[in-house]
Amino acid sequence: MSDLSLDVRVAMRDAFHKLLAKLSREEDVRHAMDTAPGYSARLWEQMSEIGITGLLVPARYGGIGAGPVELEMLMEEAGASLLCSPLLSSGVLSAVVLSSSSDEEIKARLLPDLASGKRIGALAFTGNRGLWTADDVEVAAAQTRDGWRLQGTSSYVLSAAQADFLLIFARRGSGCACFEVDPKDPQVVVEALPSWDATLRISKVICSGATGTPIAGADWRIAERALDFARIALVGEQAGGSRRIFDITIDHIKTRVQFGRAVGAFQAMKHMAADLLLEVESATSAARCAAQALTEHAPDAGALVSLATFTCKDVFVQVAASAIQMHGGIAFTWDHPAHLYLRRARADAQLFGTSASYRERYLAQLEQRI
Amino acid sequence: MTRVTKSTSDDELRKLVRDWLQAHWNASDRRPRDAAVQNWVRVVFDAGWSVPTWPVEWYGCGLTSQQAALIEAEFACVHAPGAGLDRFHLAANTVLTFGQDVLKREVLRGLVVGELKYCLLYSEPGAGSDLAALRTRADREDDHWLVTGQKVWTSGAQTADFGLLLARTDWSVPKHQGISFFCLPMKQSGIEVRPIRQITGDSHFNEVFLDSARVPATHLLGQENAGWKILQTALAYERLMMGEGAGERRVGQEWHASQNDNSVDLLSLARTHGCHENPWIRQEIARALGYRHLNALNTDRAKAELTVSRSSSLMSLGKLAMSRILHEDARVMTSILGASSLLDGPQYPDAADVNYRTANAYMTSIGGGTDQIQRNIIAERVLGLPREVEVDRNVPFGSDRNDTAMR
Numbered sequence: 001m002s003d004l005s006l007d008v009r010v011a012m013r014d015a016f017h018k019l020l021a022k023l024s025r026e027e028d029v030r031h032a033m034d035t036a037p038g039y040s041a042r043l044w045e046q047m048s049e050i051g052i053t054g055l056l057v058p059a060r061y062g063g064i065g066a067g068p069v070e071l072e073m074l075m076e077e078a079g080a081s082l083l084c085s086p087l088l089s090s091g092v093l094s095a096v097v098l099s100s101s102s103d104e105e106i107k108a109r110l111l112p113d114l115a116s117g118k119r120i121g122a123l124a125f126t127g128n129r130g131l132w133t134a135d136d137v138e139v140a141a142a143q144t145r146d147g148w149r150l151q152g153t154s155s156y157v158l159s160a161a162q163a164d165f166l167l168i169f170a171r172r173g174s175g176c177a178c179f180e181v182d183p184k185d186p187q188v189v190v191e192a193l194p195s196w197d198a199t200l201r202i203s204k205v206i207c208s209g210a211t212g213t214p215i216a217g218a219d220w221r222i223a224e225r226a227l228d229f230a231r232i233a234l235v236g237e238q239a240g241g242s243r244r245i246f247d248i249t250i251d252h253i254k255t256r257v258q259f260g261r262a263v264g265a266f267q268a269m270k271h272m273a274a275d276l277l278l279e280v281e282s283a284t285s286a287a288r289c290a291a292q293a294l295t296e297h298a299p300d301a302g303a304l305v306s307l308a309t310f311t312c313k314d315v316f317v318q319v320a321a322s323a324i325q326m327h328g329g330i331a332f333t334w335d336h337p338a339h340l341y342l343r344r345a346r347a348d349a350q351l352f353g354t355s356a357s358y359r360e361r362y363l364a365q366l367e368q369r370i
Numbered sequence: 371m372t373r374v375t376k377s378t379s380d381d382e383l384r385k386l387v388r389d390w391l392q393a394h395w396n397a398s399d400r401r402p403r404d405a406a407v408q409n410w411v412r413v414v415f416d417a418g419w420s421v422p423t424w425p426v427e428w429y430g431c432g433l434t435s436q437q438a439a440l441i442e443a444e445f446a447c448v449h450a451p452g453a454g455l456d457r458f459h460l461a462a463n464t465v466l467t468f469g470q471d472v473l474k475r476e477v478l479r480g481l482v483v484g485e486l487k488y489c490l491l492y493s494e495p496g497a498g499s500d501l502a503a504l505r506t507r508a509d510r511e512d513d514h515w516l517v518t519g520q521k522v523w524t525s526g527a528q529t530a531d532f533g534l535l536l537a538r539t540d541w542s543v544p545k546h547q548g549i550s551f552f553c554l555p556m557k558q559s560g561i562e563v564r565p566i567r568q569i570t571g572d573s574h575f576n577e578v579f580l581d582s583a584r585v586p587a588t589h590l591l592g593q594e595n596a597g598w599k600i601l602q603t604a605l606a607y608e609r610l611m612m613g614e615g616a617g618e619r620r621v622g623q624e625w626h627a628s629q630n631d632n633s634v635d636l637l638s639l640a641r642t643h644g645c646h647e648n649p650w651i652r653q654e655i656a657r658a659l660g661y662r663h664l665n666a667l668n669t670d671r672a673k674a675e676l677t678v679s680r681s682s683s684l685m686s687l688g689k690l691a692m693s694r695i696l697h698e699d700a701r702v703m704t705s706i707l708g709a710s711s712l713l714d715g716p717q718y719p720d721a722a723d724v725n726y727r728t729a730n731a732y733m734t735s736i737g738g739g740t741d742q743i744q745r746n747i748i749a750e751r752v753l754g755l756p757r758e759v760e761v762d763r764n765v766p767f768g769s770d771r772n773d774t775a776m777r
Binding site for chain 1: 637649652653655656657659660663664665667668670671684687690691742744745746748749750752753754755756757758759
């Protein structure tokens with residue numbers, strides 16, 4: 001993946017920022033979370049116009065061909081405004097799996113529409129335990145006279161109910177491989193799961209002999225690659241979300257008056273605020289460094305991605321949770337946005353593995369490097 | 371050598387510095403080429419590279435800070451110390467900015483090259499976080515001042531030639547407005563230095579008792595009663611020194627990279643104590659190593675931001691972050707050692723180390739402003755939250771002031 005020039009990057013970020021300020025305001029988020037698809041088709045279309053939907057798709061398939069640095073930067077904007085969209089599922093996970101495969105036919109058939117946002121992809125690659133590891137894949141692929149058939153359940157599949165095509169990892173032989181599955185196949189049931197984060201769309205995907213088209217060169221290493229990009233997207237979202245809810249909180253404690261003073265004049269508030277600033281800055285540094293390291297294929301990229309992942313998961317939850325406490329009663333109301341950030345933070349904290357699992361991964365990576 | 375000036379081109383300047391270093395500094399051994407050199411900084415100073423932004427009449431070349439940065443970069447390239455003292459040397463820069471010419475002639479050169487030592491006489495038993503409440507007095511007598519009072523947490527007081535001293539010179543005005551800043555000669559009979567024994571057993575710091583110690587009127591810095599403002603400048607240099615952390619920047623005669631690395635190999639320690647596979651310990655270790663790693667990433671980002679703007683809010687977070695790192699390291703080490711952390715002494719070096727670190731972490735979380743004061747500073751100066759109410763801010767200090775709380 002090539003790097004974009006700084007000018008192009010900044011222009012994209014500005015365009016995305018403006019778009020989100022217009023179409024991903026709090027009222028838009030609240031509207032989107034009450035609809036079945038969970039996102040605005042108009043916003044998605046305009047995201048496509050400025051290249052966001054095809055950010056990671058190579059230029060020869062109609063995308064931008066950007067990499068982790070651009071992804072992280074744009075996801076900070078997305079996280080700040082709690083963007084509701086199938087971007088993570090389609091523009092990140094599906095885009096990376098397809099682009100990294102060696103299957104020219106499938107790439108040529110799916111990527112251009114994915115890049116333009118016309119079709120949405122969803123990647124099913126974990127089971128009911130939600131570990132996002134190869135061991136956790138519960139779907140089995142079997143070869144029959146009429147081709148490959150898939151059997152088993154995938155869970156925590158992002159945007160599956162919105163998807164035009166499914167990419168499902170299944171056990172094949174001793175390893176795992178990815179198959180393209182048509183969600184309209186009668187042997188496929190997409191069962192939407194209720195989520196505490198009402199902006200999230202997750203489903204179970206149950207295959208009972210569904211037809212799978214094998215994707216050449218798409219083994220678990222490609223799932224790992226997609227996970228790396230998803231982690232970068234997530235840490236960007238978390239860093240951006242943390243920063244925004246922190247800023248909202250600081251504005252509040254500067255203006256909310258009790259005992260004749262802005263409550264931010266009290267040390268109890270100041271000390272929480274100072275501690276949270278350190279967390280927000282650390283999350284931002286970690287997210288950006290991880291993206292940079294991954295782009296440069298730095299030898300410590302793996303450890304940096306793990307560090308950023310557990311840091312940003314924990315920080316977003318801590319900042320969003322503290323924000324409610326620092327606001328007091330007003331943030332206990334549904335109408336206040338603070339809980340929307342906590343919901344997103346708690347969802348992001350679980351996606352693609354827990355922070356504890358990433359601390360273990362970080363340590364193991366450090367041990368390997370010694 | 372050719373004297374450089376403001377109009378020297380960047381390329382020319384770089385070449386001059388590079389050639390000079392090539393001739394005088396052995397980059398591979400990180401030593402001066404001339405083995406007879408006792409004081410490398412003096413060699414650098416005499417060549418004009420230590421304080422290039424200073425005015426020509428005071429040992430400098432009147433260069434811009436951009437030009438000085440080029441010089442520092444060349445020195446950094448070959449790990450040679452001695453450059454950038456016009457940014458870092460707290461005492462010399464304070465004296466240059468606020469000192470009278472008599473004082474500058476007497477001490478500037480010696481301070482920069484490290485032949486004169488100095489200490490800081492700021493804190494007092496009754497003036498810690500609230501430094502402006504200090505009660506050491508200076509009274510004018512003809513051509514000198516007489517200083518009486520007690521200072522505390524003074525490092526290097528035994529060897530110092532001069533102390534940068536804050537003393538009250540007007541008791542009839544509010545606390546910030548009656549303080550003056552002096553350069554006090556330390557080698558005199560009115561000064562007694564007593565080491566403080568710290569909770570670690572070390573003695574880095576001293577109490578300094580001042581009993582009619584004499585300071586010449588020529589050693590007053592800035593205007594009488596303007597000491598608080600001068601202190602702000604001195605503190606800015608101090609923060610700059612602390613902010614840039616480790617490196618080859620230590621002022622003085624030593625030319626080895628300063629060992630400012632207080633990190634600890636938690637993984638090896640866990641292996642030694644047989645708990646490196648314990649999942650709970652591993653979580654603790656990863657968290658502690660993560661804090662240190664994150665602080666390094668924050669510092670890198672702060673430096674990058676400083677190249678495009680004058681300040682970075684990240685700088686003020688570093689000290690708070692380091693406090694947490696040091697306390698967390700010690701806590702995790704204690705978890706790793708378990709019962710063996712009960713032990714101490716040279717036969718039990720791991721235990722002695724963790725016990726020392728546990729106690730010494732307070733040096734960072736209390737020294738140079740407690741974590742709590744630091745949080746106030748971050749909240750007020752970085753985040754713009756309203757200032758803390760200071761009930762005594764505009765009240766005349768008064769010689770009969772007692773230390774009971776004001777209402």
